[in-house]
Amino acid sequence: MVRVVLGLVVLVVLLAGFMAWQAFSAYRSAQQANTAIGDFRVRLLDRDVPGAKKALSRAQDETGNARAALGGPLWGAASTLPSIGDDVDAARRLTATTDDVTHGALPAVMTALSYVDPADIGLQGGRVDLAPLREASGQLTRAAVLLDDADQDAAAIRAEGLTPALRDRVVDTQDLLGRSSRLARTVSLAGRLLPDMLGGSGRRTYLLLAQNTAEQRSLGGIPGAIAVLRAEDGRLELVRQATAGDVGEFERPVLPLSMAEEGLYGPGLGRFPANVTDSPDFPRAAELITEMWQRRFGETIDGVAAVDPWALQLLLGAVGPVNTDAGRLTGRNAVQKLLVDVYRDVPDPDQQNEVFAQAARRVFDRVRTFPGDPAALTAVLAEGVEQRRIMVWSARRKEESILEDTELGQTLRDPTPDSPRFGVYLHDRIGSKTSSYQRVRITTEPASCGTTTSATMKVQLRSAAPLNRDLPPSVTGIVGRSRPGDLRIQVVAYAPPGWAITGVRASDGRRDLITYKHDGLQAGTRDFTLAPGQTKSLTLTMAGQPISSDFAVRYTPGTKPANVRVEGSGCS
Template sequence: MEIKDNLEATNQLLPVLKKDLLANDVSSASATVNSLAEHTAAAKKAGTDPLWKLASGLPWIGPNLAAASEVSTTANDVVTLAAKPLVGAFQSLDWKALTPVDGAVQLAPLQKAAPSVVSAANSVELSYHRLAGIDQKPLLAQISEPLNSAKDQLDELRGLLSTAADAAELVPAMMGVDGPRDYLLLIQNNAEVRASGGIPGALAVLHAENGKITLTNQDSASAMGAISPAIKVDPVQETIFSTRMGNYMQDVNMTPDFPTAASTARSIWLQRHPGQVIDGVISIDPVALSLVLKATGPITVNPALPEGASMGELPTRLTSANLVPVLLSQVYAEIQEPVLQDAYFAEVAKKVFDTVASGRTPGDKLVDSLATGVSDNRILLWSSRGNEQAILSDTKISGSISGPSVPAAGFGVYFNDGTGAKMDYYVKRTVQLIQRCHAGGYAQYTAKISLTNTAPANAAESLPAYVSGNAVFGVPIGNVATNVIAYGPSQARAEKARIDGKDVGIASYTHAERPVGIVHVQLKPGQTQTVEIDFSKVVQNGQAELRVTPTIQDTKDVILPEQKATGCTGN
């Protein structure tokens, strides 16, 4: 009862601690964590009492007493070895420290906090494995249920702390505390969709030194032209996504594997800009930029255009509300030349970064905006340095389609434009996983993808030729052609596909031991089609997770909750 009462009191205090930290109330958080420590210490004392430990060796009831002892000891370790140091680190890591001063982020507080964060992450990782190693077969429900709950909470916490520890180690170095860094910035244009987001039209170099970031050399994919000889790319991915990946900057991200796209983009840039040093590649899209504007407030743009060129009716004041439609639609109606369009994109990016560097944006709001962009796969990062990339590959920001950042039961649905234009601004999508009946001891899933072309019925007359594509690639004006690409978990199979319930051919491949199925669709204005791609032989038993190409839509409107087929048993 003493163990039970103290651990229940601990459960009630944990939400209070979370609230204190989110409110940046360090004083209250310190008091809360001290109360937590008192309760967990009392539970541990009761659970490690000599008589209790002796009784743990008894048959039947003994394993339950031993498990209770492990839970109480683990709870105390998590509080004393993780929570307390984290709250202490939080005291030195005020959000204001993350707000740029004179254009630079102050990295010293983060460096000071790093050892505590890493230590906490290690402690939680060890605690998780301690509980995971308990044999649950002889346990009563009164013990096994709280044990599973504790494991689930620690599992979630260890993932978060691992990411935080990686960030604490990586950020200072990658922001130039040990020497300057230069990163190629890809601004992905979702109006012409690519697997990782959109065509990388506008490009720039970010220079980082002692926490200060400046936007330097700028260029555009269209101005680079075709690369000859082509950059060498993984032949497996070339087979799936075409050899254009190594020929054109616009096509490096036809693969959903961002490390491949990023390293190819770096090689193309260096071929066009010999003598430069590029330490990594960062990708961001207009939706992520609009999230940043929620934190910074509006910006004013006034790009330097050649004599005689005009911005037309494009607004000079951009907000989080109008940024996306202006960049992905209106700019094409007002500016005809692709090079000038890219110049407008580059000017917007420069003004956003200048505004962030000005120091007028609260650090907590800025971090929140960037975190949302990372969560939605709109901000991706690759490092050319092997030791840093090894850490990044463990995290979602790496954009990897294989490795530790991809869950065992991971699915992916990605899109590549086949129109050769900017029609994806008008495409609305939903993606859903459906768990079907088991067969032969294996799970089976269907990826269900609906696409609607919302372009006006008179798109051929009302849309600029640059937006519609003008049928240059054989797609009727106003139509949208898309390659729908679905990845299943490792060792599974992509079996068959349907469009609106009718069987269609499926191009089937394997990439990084994951099955890949591709279906081509073409939509007239106002038309909707539903693609279903079936996966069989799914051996992973974990929770299925779905990743989807980020588009102009809010991610929560695109990815629908997983469903189970009705009438099945044993799922």
């Protein structure tokens, strides 16, 4: 018996020593892989293809070694132990994900760059060379898909409770893969769409909506300034500018509105150009403004894009400042100057519109002729898309079907099946320019799990308007609808697919909520009036089919970013 016990002790010691050696081997390989991946990136940017291939080969060897070191059955068993199991499991999954990236996504990126040099796809002289993009499109798409898979794998690793060093490594990897995946999606989308959308197969005409988020709408703000863009053989030009007032109002909606659209947003959605962004569905807004434009001017429109001052500020951070009548706009001050200062310094609405139009034109010209690094421009464009401040719609069904599956398309329904995404959209109800004084906090958390899942969503609104109500008339809105300095906001909340709104509470004690079924989603709406310094809230309980993925919230991208907190995840 003693021999058996001693034998077991020796075996345990040997196994512990073997696992310690494997852990050290995995750690050493991971460190060397990080160095090799960094070298790969530098050499790739320097167009040193032979050097990049060698660096990638080293990275693949090291990530493969790390994966093998932690991939055996002993480590699988260790991942179930109560004290170290979470750390072991996280380390195994992290090394596997990194190995997948070095053997999948990175080779696809290198193959794509064998077709196209990033320096060649910049807007040189206002023109993009489309041929390399066509050739690289397949590999760019493959890299984007693989990076997205890796991003999801890494995001599924729970960093909470891990040892500090491992937790930091997990968080850093999640952040890096998240940014890389978003950038890859943007570049892949460009490879698939730009050759045709920039006129590679014939001239195109687009509307560019410059949203003014000072007056809030679901998609951001009113499209006060409109530009006509012409694309042909990779060259993009701004050929005309107008305002929503130039398009004018229509006696009846230009396209039939559903009962939900008319109930939630009113008939003005289809009658007034400034109201098309009331709809949180960008394809719908684009269809409406296209029909209005074509009726008014008889000009065929091939697509619509929209940007807001935050997007312009991001772009200026990459391409440099521009001078306008509102002053020098930079990557730090454009939002303040265009959404706050202009209403203090330029009281005439027509002159304000000219300031917005001029800013859009100057930024467009700077981007169009930007001689710098296209990668920097691509990165800020990806950030603008992620923040939902850049949107694109195509009148061509094939192109639009691609856009609808991306954040760039900004559809009402999440393209991901069964996604538990909540929607919160805000509207200014008095024609004011006060969204810069609005503070928004949205909290979503699960309430119960079972055959039916429920969750609560709380929308808190606070007014930061001056307590003395000292605001110019150009800011306070339509006289008679509210007291000057008040904020009057419509909240429209959407339940996820297959869910319903089952309970309502508000800080003012009212429980009324007008509900509609909009494009298969239940939506509820009510208005709030806030005096300066006042806070009000709306809490909704929603219930529906069981879900396993994390909750998400889509909301109006305002002048001031909303404070959004998602507590917990779906039921798994």
